Amino acid sequence: MDQAVSSSALGAAGAAGMSPLHLFLNASFVVQLVMVGLVLCSIFVWAVIVEKFLLLRRVNQEASAFEDRFWSGGSLDDLYDSEGARPVHPMAAVFGAAMGEWRRSSRIAGIDVIHGGTSERIDRAIGITIARETDRLNRYVVLLATIGPVAPFVGLFGTVWGIMHAFSSIATMHNTNLAVVAPGISEALFATAIGLITAIPAYVAYNLISRAIDNFGDRMEGFGTEFAAILSRQSEERGGGKG
Template identity: 90%
Template structure:
């Protein structure tokens, strides 16, 4: 009976000793700083993941709504006045940049026909806008790309430092019993575990989100190419009508 009670007590003590909070409290200062840094990085990683997932869903939804309105056959001038002049999402920004350049060139030339130089300016305006919007969508992704490969090594540094500290304590106590060695080793290895828990989501999220941003950039490029062709065709038709 007493033996069973003692075994239960030892098991409870061992479980408490392996709890994350206990491992953190009993780690050396250097390992604690490593753990705190990794936890902060993990919080940042998940904040970026949530923000990017919500942002990409929103811009894709807004792009779909805008494209439905664009292809509905309504007036491009009305669409520009309502959404293109002050765009609030990337697709409207691409439309506004192209339409604005087309309007300015038409006023300067005094005709509706788009010359080669004007067509190039429209393409350049579309390209610059797509680059700017893509860069905005990609903000903080470089941090995920950095944290992903670096976090495990930071955790490993904490582990190495913790093991060195544990061995130093063992040497000073002149005792190599497992009960003396295990706590220090566990605390040190906990830093590597935190590093992996930080790195894996960052690495996976970077690849998935980067691919989603690339897909959306391709969608913007496709729309920009089609719209530039529409402007060129409309101008040629108006120019033919004038002649």
């Protein structure tokens, strides 16, 4: 019975010794710095993931609502005055850039017909706006692509340093008993575990978020192309009526 109690006590002590807090507190200073850095990176990764998820859901909902208003048959001038002049979401920004260029060109030319140069300026305004809005959506995403591949190697560095420190302690103590070796190695390997916990979400999130942003960029390009064609047709119709 005493042996069973002793085994239970050793098991409880071992479990306590394998807790993340115990592993961190007993690691060397360099390994602790690596762990803290990786934990901060992990917090940053999840903050970006949550922010981008909410942002992409919001801009897609706003784009759908705006497209409903755009295709409802209302006045484009009224829509521009209400949403395009001071856009608060990417799709309205694309609409505002095209409509604003069309209005400026019409006033300068004194006619409603879009000539080739005006059409090119509208296309350029749409392209610049899409690129700008895409860059805004991509903010911080590139850091996920950096953290994903680098974090495991940072954790591995902490592991190598910790194992070197553990073997140095073994050499000093002249004791190769597993009970002496295991804690130091466990603390060192914990750094690699944190590196993987940081890297995997970053790598997966980068791929998913990049694909979602690319899809939204294609959506803006499709809308911009359709709207430019509508402006061209309206100008041709007005020009034909005047002729």
